[in-house]
Amino acid sequence: MSTPTLRDVAEAAGVHAATASRALNPATRGLVNADTAKRVIRVAESLGYRPNPIARSLKTAKSGTIGLVIPDLTNPLFPPIVRGIEDVLEPAGYSGLIVNTDNDPHRERAQIDLLRSRQVEGLIVATAMLDHPLLEQLHREGVPMVMVNRRPEGVDVPSITPDDATGVQLAVEHLASLGHERIAHLAGPVATSTGVARARAFRGTVRDLGLADDPSLAVPCDYWTEEAGAAALRSLLDAGESFTAVFAGNDLIALGCYDVLAERGISCPGELSIVGFNDMPFLDKLAPPLTTIAIPHQQIGAEAARLLLDAIADPDRAARSVLLPLSLVVRGSTAPPP
DNA sequence: TGTAGTCTCTAGCCCTAAAT
DNA sequence: ATTTAGGGCTAGAGACTACA
Structure with a gap:
């Protein structure tokens, strides 16, 4: 015996297929006598009936x-x-x-x-x-x-x-309040709205707070990935830029930074502070746990x-x-x- | 006779395998 | 090459019953 159809349920319940259909669909159940509906539902359960959404959408176009x-x-x-x-x-x-x-x-x-x-x-x-x-x-x-x-x-x-501008502001103000004056930004890809918005907000906040507004401290990453983040931080370090904190465009970029710190023996947060963005899961399990901006x-x-x-x-x-x-x-x- | 309330009948959704 | 049938389901139309 193949999987039961609506017709099987209807026959077993002694009603027409259309009635069974109405009884089983909560939206149309009101059109059917309550006792009938109950009976149909019981029969459907006992037969193990499962509505066929493909057939349904054939008719409803949904x-x-x-x-x-x-x-x-x-x-x-x-x-x-x-x-x-x-x-x-x-x-x-x-x-x-x-x-x-x-x-x-x-x-x-x-x-x-x-x-x-x-x-x-x-x-x-x-x-x-x-x-x-x-x-x-x-x-x-x-x-x-x-x-x-x-x-x-x-x-x-x-x-x-997310309200990127405010998030960036929170992150940069936090770093500034700790005493950081030269903050690098590893920005998201320039083709994404988020990357651009966060980079713009970073520049604005840095200026407002009177911190170093140095274009060479802002590096766009090619992707929102660890690899891209690592590459961006390496390029900053290799260029001999001086900075004491990194604000990453997102958490994955920040994670990439962790890799570079490990490979170059730089301590975090002792020598370099890092802030991420997004608060994705498990950041609290990192060593050190990543400071970040939480998105709901x-x-x-x-x-x-x-x-x-x-x-x-x-x-x-x-x-x-x-x-x-x-x-x-x-x-x-x-x-x-x- | 009219009217709820409940149910059944019919057609057709779109696609494809099978029949013509 | 073209037509037909049919898969499972449901919207809409309409039929039947009971009761005011």
């Missing part, structure tokens, strides 16, 4: 799925965000399909094509570049979309981003999912964007300069 486009699945920043997204999607009857683009535009295009062919009802996108033709195109085609963490320029799409990851994900559900329900609604507040988490990687 898939109940949302595409989650993640740039780098190995970045621990994302699991808590996805968790927040699922917390909101699930009770709304949706589930997320995750794809990973590895920051590769071709891969991204292919993955998004795949999601669309699977009839996802919307996209939550964490891969936004400042200039992002694909996202512009999707937006023109009317694909419901929400940006998380980053946002492209000039595309009128709902987004949920789960809240970001949940808010993104809410914005998307809004956009799906009402496509004409004006794009709403949310800026989430950040906080400084002081751990062991920062101390007064030597």
